[in-house]
Amino acid sequence: MNVPAVATPEARFPQHRVPEISASGVPVSEVIADSADGERSIVAFLCRECAYSAADAAGNARTSLPPTIRTIMVPCTGRVSPLHLLAALAEGADGVYVGGCLEGQCHYREGNFHALDRVAFVRRLLESVGVEPERAAMFTMSAADTPRFVATARGMDATISRLPRLPRS
């Protein structure tokens, strides 16, 4: 295996794809592996068409974001299943959220409505086993709405930092 002398952007910021995250959950621990001891981590599943573009624009504008946020791009929030959210929590994340298009503006018609209901389902599931439902959330935003992306990321960070670390058996 030849190792490139200079790390490519892909090597430094590996792209994580959704199917790798689902069953074993190993890549999620990889996503959050660089978080320091005691630091919380939040996994954000962002839709390629809207929320990820907003996140990209936030990066281009050099807006500072909470260091706890780890983003995973998904083609549409309709791809995110309850298993993705729960696997992320089980593998070390303290919070998960889904960022999608505005209601009625999904590029695949109604993927974000499916995601909204799945997040609501996961919240009830968490509640039924005694875990705070605020650890899972869903936000919608347009591709140009960078301030809203930053505000939701900071808001989620504030919510999770108020909660205790998630115990894992």
Next chain:
Amino acid sequence: MPLSARGRQVAGELRGATSGVSAGVLGCEVVRHDELCVGCGRCVSACPTGAMRQDDWFDPAQLFSAPAGTGRGALAAALRRIARHEPSGPFRVPDRIRTFRGILFSADLCAGCGACVRACPTGAVEALPVPVGDVEVAPRGLAPAGAGR
């Protein structure tokens, strides 16, 4: 469970029907194994009498009893790692959640036809033969001489 009243009624209306003792013939006993159910609802659409019904609640305990290696088992494994206590009772599921809806089975409405058993992709619905002693077996073939005149 012997043939229900409704089952006997339907069986009586069918020409040539006997109170069969094998699965797939009218008159089997339907048993549900909730831990294998994936909530696809095919038994509900296959049921001719409305004995199978899909409701808008979900019991997390069903998730926790799902076998490992299935999608539900993986979900339960992830949930078990972060759970603080045993799952509490059923909750209402949001509108678009289809595969996590509880399936209700009413033995009174069941005719014992076995359509749900053939429709089930995971073998969560099982048909058991009715114990022969429980059923009044009608004589096969011609009616006895003198009857029905």
